[in-house]
Amino acid sequence: MNNFWMILSQSYINKLKTKPFIITTLLVAAVIIAAANFEQIFSNFGDDNEQAKVAVVDQTGALYEPLKEQLAAAGANVKVVKSDQTEAQLKKDVEKEAYKGYLLLERNSEGMPSATYKAENIANSSLSSEIRQALQALKTREVAGKLQLTDEQIQLWNAPVSFDTIALAKGAKSEEELIQAQALVYVLLFLIYLSVIMYANMIASEVAIEKSSRVMEILISSVSPIKQMFAKILGIGLLGLTQLVIWFAAAYIAMVNQPDGSLVQSIGLQSASGSMIIYAILLFILGYFLYATIAALLGSLVSRLEDVQQMMTPLTLLVMAGFFISMYGLGNPESPFITVTSYVPFFTPMILFVRISLLSIPPWEIALGFGVLIAAIIVFGIIGARIYKGGVLMYGKSNSLKDMKKAFELSKDN
């Protein structure tokens, strides 16, 4: 095994065995599974079987029965109880939690049903809206009866207008596909964002640890710093991929165990075309390389572990900016701002992904985006290697652009 692979496997396996890594990986996997089963977990907590009891004071005398039927027909989670008690008494009953609330039914001046719902608090809007819907249906039926409409006519009346949107461009996504894609893109974007920040920081602190513990001096006398840098970037990258694979596996397991038509399925793994996942992985890898190279460069400039965060701040802000622009892009993928920023290498991994996923952009644009990104990786790889080589030999208080120049010059005649 040559040095390159030795350092690579060292940084991979060593990190893989650390407790923080194992804990983070398992914790996030658990969160993914929990989130996917959110609906079920939530519904287990909810007291479904116990319907909310609502007292109804029907001053018209004719509305209670139809309302009860309508509620039952709609499968509403409300149990109505006819009551002829005074409001004062009902108020007390509500306070004693005998009822969730009470409903006063009357007819207004036009003879239409009118209701007032009173409860301890009205935060639970789903309850009142269920009653309102039932009452609305009741009213519609009464009006229809007055107009002597048949049931068929009522259905026609109620039927929503048919409104389809169709994209003319070939290969453009249908609206339904778009909504599903948006959700998935959001999830993947978040993953790219999180992991790039996490692994870039990991690299910078790894380098800073080697520097501050001065083991760097022994390392660079055995293996060239450039080899070290790229072996480390690859090793940590592999670590990141391992983690992502575990998380994807957790998400997949959670997905396939879902009942049909659940919320999570509507995010739609089935809507994810294979190419979209491949683009996500490719852009993650390239984005990782770009940021990891810069992180290694920055890590090589600090002498103490405590300075790493400070040094990394600009980079973190850059990733965050990319993330927020791409969030905007989710809603406006066609805006010129998004098009332009998708060719700025720092933002390309996320914003180009938004455009690829939501639009049908021509292959040359995809190629251009990838080209810009790869070119940036090469440029930063070369500059980074130079600065790294000089930076690892510099000690003292160092965290500025001036040091970057110094490190660059130090390695010039090497």
Next chain:
Amino acid sequence: MLVLENVTKRFNDFTAVNDLSLQIPERELFGFLGANGAGKTTTFRMILGILQPNAGAIHWNGKPINYKVSPLIGYLPEERGLYPKMKVKDQIVYLARLRGMDKKEAAAETDRWLERFHVPDYAGKRVEELSKGNQQKIQFISSVVHKPQLLILDEPFSGLDPVNVELLKEAVVELRESGTTIVFSSHRMEHVEELCENVCMMHRGRPVVHGSLREIKRSFGKKNVTVQADFNLDFLREIPGVLRTKNTAEGMVLQVAKEETSQHIFAALQEKGFVTRFELEEPSLNDIFIEKAGASYE
């Protein structure tokens, strides 16, 4: 043979090493001296190939030193350089493998050295758990475990108690006898005087003294006279040939230009009182250093 030819290293305007030429034959234990900032570490880094000289060349057995020959070289840096959280044995084996050693052999050698330094039970401990002195032993092991031909020790004895200094010294001498070429720098002149035949003294990037220790001392000419007596010795300063004096707790040390002067001093002491000690000595390296570099070593 390690050869440095007119090596110069500049950092911007600062010249760290200026026109340094050295020849260190194989199996030599070579002492490298100099105050802080004299250019020792920079020279070591150039020998190791970490830094490239601006001018001049460095060869090991006729070949330039680069990453191809790094398995032949061992290095103990001045500041402790180990992974704090890694286990001792894992760490030594890893560093040995980076120097091209086989994994199994590295493990066996590591065990042997840990045994030798009476610390076999540290194998599974993390470096940060060890005391500074013990970390230094681990550092030493990691610089020699891959059986280098050329060993560079930057301040190997600092931070060690006398017992461990002896342990390390023995190991260094043994390595030399088994054929290793060793270049080492030390803070302590007596270590250099004890171990080295040849030395080089650096001052502000320039070699000020270079050669065999005996030759250096002889050509220095000056000698020391130590006098201890129960009366005031200040009058000795006036004797011609006395270059400088230093009062000590029990008497005085006088530096003289020639051996004969010592006899004048001896004569001057007659009948002045009770003399408990009178000794003519070779100059110490420290004296030579003060003279040549114009600064105290420590």
